[in-house]
Amino acid sequence: MARADRLLALLQALRRHRYPVTGEALAAQLSVSLRTLYRDIATLRGQGAHIEGEAGLGYVLKPGFLLPPLMFTQEEIEALVLGGRWVAQHGDAVLGAAAREAVDKIAAVLPEALRRNLDGTGLLVARPSADAPAAPDMGPIRVAMRDECKLVLDYRDAGGATSQRTVWPVAIGFFEQTRILVAWCELRQAFRHFRLDRIAALEVSAARYPRHRQALLQAWHASEGIPEQ
Incomplete structure (x- = not known):
């Protein structure tokens, strides 16, 4: 393996671990000697990677270090x-605009050959169906999830009856024909799934819910028997 490829592989290996991983384990993953691994870690640190740890204790890569665009394969770029x-x-208007900006930023920093392939990728996305059910703007829901704030919903059930629910938003599921809000419902004292197109009105409360959203997400996974990704 070329040294540049090995350094990128080491960064990727470190990114996969939230907690310190031993030099022996990293060396085994990359099929290199410990001496080579220590030298590569020193090189990455010299290039600005915030790698904490030392021999015998393990290493962890702190957030914030950006990889150069050449790390992407053609398949990764297309994905x-x-x-x-x-x-x-x-997505909603804000999320859609952010996605377009992100694609433009990727294109701007790619080498010419890869940029030509990106422009002609041939992987297209159809517009949503004209008869798809209307849904409220997801922007406030996304903000409430980030800030761990409660939502007050006016929600219509399948029969058209409306009730008011105070919920703790956990996640939004994107399905072919609908969007689903996963939330802890204070009325039912359980996780519930709310179709966004049945939300007649919503308000982001100033009150924060008492558990971290990540913990709620893990509890929902467990309740549904869904393996964590």
């Missing part, structure tokens, strides 16, 4: 562009 285009078509 990023396809995902960005899907969000641009199916």
Whole structure:
């Protein structure tokens, strides 16, 4: 393996670990000697990577170090562009604009050959169906999830009856024909799934819910028997 490829592989290996990983384990993953691994870690630190730890204790890569665009393979670029285009078509206005900006930023820093391939990728995303059910702007829901604030919903059930729910937003699921809000419902004292197109009105409360959203997400995974990704 070329040294540049090995350094990128080391960064990727470190990114996969939230907690310190031993030099022996990293060396085994990369099929290199410990001496080579220590030298590569020193090189990455010299290039600005914030790698904490030392021999015998383990290493962890702190957030904030950006990899150069050459790390992307053609397939990775196509996956990023396809995902960005899907969000641009199916997200809310703010999220869609952010997706388009992200794709433009990727294109701006790619080498010429890769940029030509990106422009002609041929991976297209259809516009949402004209008869797809209307849904409220997801922007306030996304803000409430980030800030861990409660939502007050006026929600219509399948029969058209409306009730008011105070919920703790956990996640939004994107399905082919609808969007689903996963939330802890204070009325039912359980996780519930709310179709966004049945939300007649919503208000972001100033009150924060008492548990961290990540903990709620883990509890929802467990309640549904869904393996964590």
